[in-house]
Amino acid sequence: MKRRDFLKTSAGAGVAAGAALSLGGYEKLWGAASNSEKYDVVAVMGGNPDAMFDLGIQELGGMGAFVKKGQKVLVKPNIGWDVIPDLAANTNPLLVRRIIEHCLKAGAREVYVFDHTCDNWVNTYRNSGIERAAKAAGAKVVPGNTENYYQQIEIPGGVRLKRTKVHQLLLETDVWINVPILKDHNSTRMTSCLKNTMGLVWDRGWWHANDLHQCIADYALYEKKPVLNVVDCFNVMVKHGPKGVSKEDVVQMKSQILTADWVAGDAAAARMLGIEPEKIDYIPMAHKAGLGNMKLDSLNIRRIKM
Amino acid sequence: MTSPFLRTFRIVFSAIVLVCFLIIFIDLRYKIPSEYINVLIYLQFVPSVLKFYDLRVMAAGGFVIVLLLTLLTGRTYCSFLCPLGIGQDLFSRIGGRLRKKFRRFGYKRPHTIIRYSLLAVTLVVTLVWGVYLLTLLDPYSIFGRFTTYFARPVVILINNFLANILGKFDNYSLHHINVKGYQLLSYSIPAAFFILVGTLSLMKGRLYCNMVCPVGTLLGLLSKISVLRVRFEDNKCTRCGRCAIVCKSSCIDFLRLDIDNSRCVECFNCIRACPDEALSFGVVRIGRKEHKTDESKRKLIAGALLGIAGIGSLAKAQNNSVPTPKKGTTVREEKTYPVAPPGAGSIEEFNKLCTACSLCISVCPNQVLQPALQEYGLVNMMQPVMNFHKSFCTFNCTRCTEICPTYALKPLELDAKKLTQIGRVIFIKDNCIVKTDKTACGACSEACPTKAVYMVPYEGNLVIPETNESICIGCGHCEYACPTTPYKAIYVDGNAVHVAAERPEIREAEISAPEEFPF
Numbered sequence: 087m088k089r090r091d092f093l094k095t096s097a098g099a100g101v102a103a104g105a106a107l108s109l110g111g112y113e114k115l116w117g118a119a120s121n122s123e124k125y126d127v128v129a130v131m132g133g134n135p136d137a138m139f140d141l142g143i144q145e146l147g148g149m150g151a152f153v154k155k156g157q158k159v160l161v162k163p164n165i166g167w168d169v170i171p172d173l174a175a176n177t178n179p180l181l182v183r184r185i186i187e188h189c190l191k192a193g194a195r196e197v198y199v200f201d202h203t204c205d206n207w208v209n210t211y212r213n214s215g216i217e218r219a220a221k222a223a224g225a226k227v228v229p230g231n232t233e234n235y236y237q238q239i240e241i242p243g244g245v246r247l248k249r250t251k252v253h254q255l256l257l258e259t260d261v262w263i264n265v266p267i268l269k270d271h272n273s274t275r276m277t278s279c280l281k282n283t284m285g286l287v288w289d290r291g292w293w294h295a296n297d298l299h300q301c302i303a304d305y306a307l308y309e310k311k312p313v314l315n316v317v318d319c320f321n322v323m324v325k326h327g328p329k330g331v332s333k334e335d336v337v338q339m340k341s342q343i344l345t346a347d348w349v350a351g352d353a354a355a356a357r358m359l360g361i362e363p364e365k366i367d368y369i370p371m372a373h374k375a376g377l378g379n380m381k382l383d384s385l386n387i388r389r390i391k392m
Numbered sequence: 393m394t395s396p397f398l399r400t401f402r403i404v405f406s407a408i409v410l411v412c413f414l415i416i417f418i419d420l421r422y423k424i425p426s427e428y429i430n431v432l433i434y435l436q437f438v439p440s441v442l443k444f445y446d447l448r449v450m451a452a453g454g455f456v457i458v459l460l461l462t463l464l465t466g467r468t469y470c471s472f473l474c475p476l477g478i479g480q481d482l483f484s485r486i487g488g489r490l491r492k493k494f495r496r497f498g499y500k501r502p503h504t505i506i507r508y509s510l511l512a513v514t515l516v517v518t519l520v521w522g523v524y525l526l527t528l529l530d531p532y533s534i535f536g537r538f539t540t541y542f543a544r545p546v547v548i549l550i551n552n553f554l555a556n557i558l559g560k561f562d563n564y565s566l567h568h569i570n571v572k573g574y575q576l577l578s579y580s581i582p583a584a585f586f587i588l589v590g591t592l593s594l595m596k597g598r599l600y601c602n603m604v605c606p607v608g609t610l611l612g613l614l615s616k617i618s619v620l621r622v623r624f625e626d627n628k629c630t631r632c633g634r635c636a637i638v639c640k641s642s643c644i645d646f647l648r649l650d651i652d653n654s655r656c657v658e659c660f661n662c663i664r665a666c667p668d669e670a671l672s673f674g675v676v677r678i679g680r681k682e683h684k685t686d687e688s689k690r691k692l693i694a695g696a697l698l699g700i701a702g703i704g705s706l707a708k709a710q711n712n713s714v715p716t717p718k719k720g721t722t723v724r725e726e727k728t729y730p731v732a733p734p735g736a737g738s739i740e741e742f743n744k745l746c747t748a749c750s751l752c753i754s755v756c757p758n759q760v761l762q763p764a765l766q767e768y769g770l771v772n773m774m775q776p777v778m779n780f781h782k783s784f785c786t787f788n789c790t791r792c793t794e795i796c797p798t799y800a801l802k803p804l805e806l807d808a809k810k811l812t813q814i815g816r817v818i819f820i821k822d823n824c825i826v827k828t829d830k831t832a833c834g835a836c837s838e839a840c841p842t843k844a845v846y847m848v849p850y851e852g853n854l855v856i857p858e859t860n861e862s863i864c865i866g867c868g869h870c871e872y873a874c875p876t877t878p879y880k881a882i883y884v885d886g887n888a889v890h891v892a893a894e895r896p897e898i899r900e901a902e903i904s905a906p907e908e909f910p911f
Contacts, residue, residue: 129909168788196562204839204873206758206786208422213788229567234556272847273834273855290835291875297831324903326843334898339905357910360903367832367853382911389909 126385127345127354133392135181135320135342142316142344143188145388152313152346153261155193160200160255160262161185161225162312163216164269164282167329168205171215174321174336175329177267179219181318181342185265186223197225198255201285204329207231228255236288239308243375246297247304251288256310264312264348268319268355270327270335274298275366277328278355279315279348280306303371306348306378315351317343319358349378350385357382398673399660402471406478413475417539418547420569422757426794433751435473437607438530439797442523442745446799459614466615466622470601470608470657476531477601477608477657479538480593484640487594494595498633500642502655503603511609524771527747528581529606532797534589536749537582537774541763544754545571570759572782578763578774597640602655612654621676622656622663624649628670635662635671723823724879729886730767731778731815731866734785735793735801738889739768745800748774752792752801758783760868761792775800778814780868780884785814787841787867810841813893815866815884817844817859823881826856836870836882842896845870845882857882862894 128145130138143149153159163177171179182199189197199220203210207229211217217227229235236251256262266282274281283305284290293301319341326335339358345351349372353363363369363380373380409432416429433439440454450456458469470477488495510529517525527533548569555566592600601608615621626649636644639662643655663671729739733752736742753761753776760783761776768775776792778785793804804812825833830851837845837857844864847855859882866884874880 129911131909168786206789208757209786209789226562226564228564232568232570234568271834272837273832291873294833294835294873295825295829295875297829298834299832322905324901328838329841331841331843331896332898334900337901337903337905341906341909354911358906360910365853387909387911 123388124386125388126347126379127343127350127382127387128390129341129343129354129387130390130392131339131341133340135178135318136184138320138340138342138392139181139184139188139316139344141390141392142342145390146314146344146346149188149192152263153189153192153194156195157193157260158258159189159194159197160259161189161197161220161265162262162282162286163199163201163265163318164267164277164285165201165210165214165216166204166285168203168210168213169330170213172321172336173330173333174267174323175269175327176210176214176216177265177318178320179215181316181320182216182265183219183223185263185316186220186225189263190224197223198228198259199225200228200230200253200255202230202253202288202290203285228253230285233288241304241308243307244304245300247293247301250292250305252286252308253288256286261313262310264315266315266317267322268317268343268358269323269330270325270359272327274302274368275361276352276356276359278317279312279351280368280372299367299371302368303375303377306372307375312348313346315343315345315348317351317355319343319355322358324359347378347385349373349380350382351378353380353382354387396664399664402658402660406472406481409473410475410478410482413535414539414543417536417751417754418544419755420548420551422755422791426791429751429755429795433532433795433797435469436532436797437469437474437611438526438747439532439749442526442747442798442800446745452799458611462611462614463618465620466618466653466656466658467608467611468658469611470598471659474531474535474607476535476538476589476605477598479535480589480598480600481640481659483590483593484597490594496637497597497639497642499636499639499645502643502652507603507609507612510604511606514606522744522771523747526606527774528585529604530747530749531601531605531607533747533749534582534585536751536754538586540750540754541574541579541582542586545573572759572762574763575765577765581774597642598655598657599642601657602641602643608657609654615656616654618653619675620673621653622651622658622660622671622673623676624651625670625672628668630668630670632667634665634667638662638665723820725818725820725883727883727885729815729888730764731780731868731884731886732768732890733761733776733778733792733801734790734809734812734814734890735796735804736814736890737802739886740888742800743768743772743775745798746772746775747798747800748776749797750774750776751795751797752776755791755795757789757791758786760785778866778868778884778886780871781880782872784839784869784872785867787869810865811893811895813865813887813891815864815868815886816861817864817866817870817882818885819845819857819859819882820879821856821881823876823879824856825876825881826850826854830854833875835873835875839869839873841865841867841869842893844893844896863896865893 128142130142163182165176167175169175186197220227237254240249266278269277271277280302319339321336322339323330323335324337343354352369356363369380434454437455437458443452514525552568555568589600633646636646641655643652732739732742762779763774764777767777790804790809793801837847842863844860848858850856868884871883874882
């Protein structure tokens, strides 16, 4: 990407964010809404990533339902690949920014953002637009590029994955919010909530070498689960995932899925790609392990079109 | 000029130059723009000669400026512009602090035979066989290797130590950097030279520059006829000898009021030291002194020139820089050729021009460039080679091609680089997790920037890699990502000659955005 294009894109994103704020009406969405009903999944369609999040989080009772005053929060987007936001290989920076703003508004003491990138991490943090967006929102952007940031954890009950090294931030923060972007994936067919955890760990290669699907499901057993999953389906890479080659790989779906149940989140996300959740091995594995509910019919889903 | 500020000016100027060189080699954040780097290395003598030899345009002729500068001012290059020379001055200073003996130089006879033989042999070997000896002896390349192999890792360790402390205070302005150490043997030559240059400069001032360095010797020949030089005003001199003691080149014979201008590096220490203003830097006075002729020197040079003329014609017949191809059928990775960095054009051309200064190794943000051992043949040891077990080449980066001082790596526009095939992907199905373990993997295809590696249906729900060599550019991300051991299931075999890869075919997506929620 040329620097000029990058600046244009970033400036555009900034203007869009500013415009969204200045349009008003969203201010009232910051606080906890007083809806009595509890939804398992909230799905929003038809808006910009930040506006959809404002609506969605309100339906879930506001960020205050997930982040308590004084807590340290880890926001974990997918920042895997050294590409520009338009190519949708990384979580939308607007969304990341908005989530951080909500966390701080809810009283978070500190918000951290990191990912164990696949491409060169400095370039990836920069070109994804996430570093800039997260810093602008007031978060700390933390490197995850060397092994000494990672600490050993045990996963009792794991079939293949019984121990692994996770980033120290995951252990040091009080809660974490999973913010994957929905993408096609060449071997697991889809990457979303559960697969996004591969960016929390140091040795991804070991997962690949030891039954990838089982490792993904096993990791979900680890006690520190996300309090909230926000699946970015604004621009969706429907082929050549997870890295993509060109903009032709991307379809604009203008959607977002919010849920505390990451198995349900993955099941809904799979449907967005036109895949039955049962076909993606790690989803039924996690379902059977009792880590969430992939039976979308039995869930209370709130669907909103903007 | 007899001003003592000449020396001060030299020290300040050279300190700035040295710091700039250290910065470009140790830039841990890869933030120094290539243009600045190119300005700094433009005047480096040997790289500039090689670049000119390759491009044959005067724009690449920084060495001409150096030659003219030498004709005008003597070996100012050695004191003001050569990072190795400046580094030695620093060492001499340290040596002088350590022991009094090391800061009292005094006049010594020149090592005439050694220095001219080395110059002649270097010239002959370079013209006839290639850059091997130049690689060893080019002062800029030696300096580059010192910083890349020794100074940079030390700075990284300090950085990591500080990053650790800051991290404890929740501050992440510094980050950890992995030191990807090189193969042990590739340290041998830089280490040997470090001991040689380090010891000589610590104890004997500029003895290395006046005995070994072929650039110093060559410029010394020219400076014999330079316009400006350090000279005696003999009616003022009291023969106190202070000048000779501070002369790092040991080239002032104060009893005879003679300065060996071929060894003088214009450090101006003597001018500063002289209490009687008997030394000055100015236009030479012709006919003041009888110059004795050194017959053995003449013969040696003549011999060397004859040698060049006689065997120069053999040069074209020599073509042994490309390693011989190997073929294998086992599941071991069998590379026919090593992978040379983008911009190399061909391994043969690359080997001819690279003096292993290691600047590309230092500036590679992915640290995929490693010094070669025997990959290009032992004579091309220390030239950079892509090591895909350690890292991979970043798709949208052209850093190494932008800064190569000798043009061994030619500049590549990003769009061209993305289509330059430096090697081709080879898949070993029998090593693949999907086949051996019957579990999903796809790490290779996941990483591929062009989808030259893609997945096709295998048994049951599984998919297995398949490759399309024509769109592969040889970035090595697949090889790096492949989790199998000890041999990878996918690797990149180098191209002896880099070629253009085809563009990946672009097709519209078949899936469209859902109108309603599909759940």
